Amino acid sequence: MDIGSADLERAVCARLCGGTARLTCGVVAAARRHRVHLLLAATLSSDERADPETADLSRELRTAAALDARCERDLRELLEALAAAGVDALLLKGVGLAHAAYSAPHVRPRADTDLLIRRHMLVQAERVFAAEGWTRPTEREVELSAAQRHYTRPGPAAALQHLDVHWRIANPQRFANVLSFDEMRGRAIGIPALGGHARTLGAADALLLACVHRVAHHGDEIQLLWLWDIHLLIQRLSPSDREQFLSLAEREAICAVCWRSIELSRHYFATLGASELAYELRERAEARNEPSAGFISDSRLVSVLRSDLAVLPGWHARLSLVAEHLFPSCAYMRSVYPAWPAVLLPLAYGYRMVRGAPKWFARR
Numbered sequence: 001m002d003i004g005s006a007d008l009e010r011a012v013c014a015r016l017c018g019g020t021a022r023l024t025c026g027v028v029a030a031a032r033r034h035r036v037h038l039l040l041a042a043t044l045s046s047d048e049r050a051d052p053e054t055a056d057l058s059r060e061l062r063t064a065a066a067l068d069a070r071c072e073r074d075l076r077e078l079l080e081a082l083a084a085a086g087v088d089a090l091l092l093k094g095v096g097l098a099h100a101a102y103s104a105p106h107v108r109p110r111a112d113t114d115l116l117i118r119r120h121m122l123v124q125a126e127r128v129f130a131a132e133g134w135t136r137p138t139e140r141e142v143e144l145s146a147a148q149r150h151y152t153r154p155g156p157a158a159a160l161q162h163l164d165v166h167w168r169i170a171n172p173q174r175f176a177n178v179l180s181f182d183e184m185r186g187r188a189i190g191i192p193a194l195g196g197h198a199r200t201l202g203a204a205d206a207l208l209l210a211c212v213h214r215v216a217h218h219g220d221e222i223q224l225l226w227l228w229d230i231h232l233l234i235q236r237l238s239p240s241d242r243e244q245f246l247s248l249a250e251r252e253a254i255c256a257v258c259w260r261s262i263e264l265s266r267h268y269f270a271t272l273g274a275s276e277l278a279y280e281l282r283e284r285a286e287a288r289n290e291p292s293a294g295f296i297s298d299s300r301l302v303s304v305l306r307s308d309l310a311v312l313p314g315w316h317a318r319l320s321l322v323a324e325h326l327f328p329s330c331a332y333m334r335s336v337y338p339a340w341p342a343v344l345l346p347l348a349y350g351y352r353m354v355r356g357a358p359k360w361f362a363r364r
Contacts, residue, residue: 005030012224013268015040023054034224038064038107061107068106070156075113076195078132078163082117083197087125090116090181090188092166093213096200099191101232109225112150112162118181119167122149134163138335140328144312144321146171169209172304173311174292175216178252179205204244207233211261212254219299219364220260230265234274242273246280255285256293301360326353 008030011021016039021027023040031037041054041061049058075095082089090096094110102108117125126136126149134151147168155161168176187202201209210233214226237245249258259281266274285293291310294303305325309318330345337348 009034009224009268012036012040015043016224016228017269023048023057025053028054028057031224035109036224036228038109039228042104042107064106064109065104067156067159071113071161072105072194074153074155074161076198078128079195079197081128081132082125085124085128087117087121087128088181088185089125089197089199090184091191091194091198091200092116092169092209096191097206097210097229097232099193099198100189100200100203100206101229101236105193108229112164114164114166116166116169116181116184119147122165122167125165129163129165138332140324140332142324142328144173144308144317145324147176170212170216172216172295173308174295175212175254178212178254179208179248202241203233203236203238204241204248207237207241207245208248208254208258211249211258214261215257215295215299220296221364222264224268227261227265227268230261231269231271231274234262234265234271234277237273242277246277246284249281250284252292253288253290254292255281255288256290257295259285260296299364300362301364305360 008026011024011027012031012034014021015023015027016036023044028037028040031040037057038061041057044054044058048054079089091099092114094108095105095113098105098108098110129136129151132153134153136149136151139150140146148164148166148171151163151165153161153163167181169179170176184201184205185199187205188199189202190196191198191200200206207230210226210229214221214223218226245258249255259278262271262274262278262281265271266278291307294307305321308321312318312321327349333345333348333352334340334342336352337345340348
């Protein structure tokens with residue numbers, strides 16, 4: 001029988017919530033698509049660990065634990081080096097959630113390590129990255145269209161480790177300054193497993209970021225891993241955390257964006273406390289017109305650009321934003337179009353604009 005993807009997703013959710021239904025190949029494949037397969041692996045019984053259909057999951061879980069231990073050591077050394085250089089850093093998203101919200105960090109997959117620093121510390125931080133063996137690939141030099149840089153380093157098992165360094169919590173201008181570094185730093189919590197300099201967001205800030213991230217950066221994509229993050233964070237909220245979260249969402253006019261993510265968590269995982277939280281957010285969202293709500297229904301890049309232009313103050317900033325999108329550096333263009341002779345590089349800019357135009361109007 002051909003089981004639909006919605007049925008498979010429901011089976012994955014039921015298992016994550018404590019169910020004991022059999023894990024078929026289809027259910028495991030759906031879990032992989034949604035990046036919650038390691039969470040499923042952690043629920044395997046002794047019989048399932050010997051079952052050919054799920055034995056791979058068990059092996060992957062052991063491998064993930066070993067790799068995570070190695071990466072933890074490297075991250076601890078990096079955080080110590082940054083602290084020694086006077087660079088204050090916060091762990092964001094995957095790595096922070098893995099240690100603060102999950103029963104074991106290795107069951108929460110993440111493709112990179114996200115750090116948040118103050119913008120004026122970026123040069124000093126890059127000196128530390130270089131000394132620790134991190135290199136930055138050629139990428140666009142931007143300030144307005146993105147607020148992050150990427151670095152790589154050889155890791156265990158011949159894989160590359162990825163570091164994503166932010167100085168704002170989101171790239172779209174509508175969400176860029178929702179939470180400042182100093183505000184989050186004041187409410188941050190420690191991660192003892194990663195050393196004395198490891199800190200991540202408190203529960204209210206982490207939940208706000210999780211709600212914003214999936215809408216602002218991923219077009220309201222339904223990925224069970226992100227919704228499971230939200231599910232766990234809601235359950236960690238103290239009464240004061242809950243009020244702080246609601247107050248922040250209202251202050252920054254993102255109640256509708258937060259409501260959407262909370263409601264999806266309730267729908268997929270029957271999250272305890274989500275119904276009441278979603279009701280509060282919806283009431284507050286309906287009481288005002290929130291421009292950020294447009295990101296839920298229209299995630300096209302051209303719409304994001306239109307929103308950015310509306311938020312930025314003055315024509316100089318707006319023209320700078322457009323220039324960042326249309327005219328990246330020559331070094332970046334040479335890396336993207338290495339076969340083009342230098343004399344034809346101006347034509348490469350035009351080619352890039354024409355070729356990239358359709359994606360700006362496509363729904364993500």
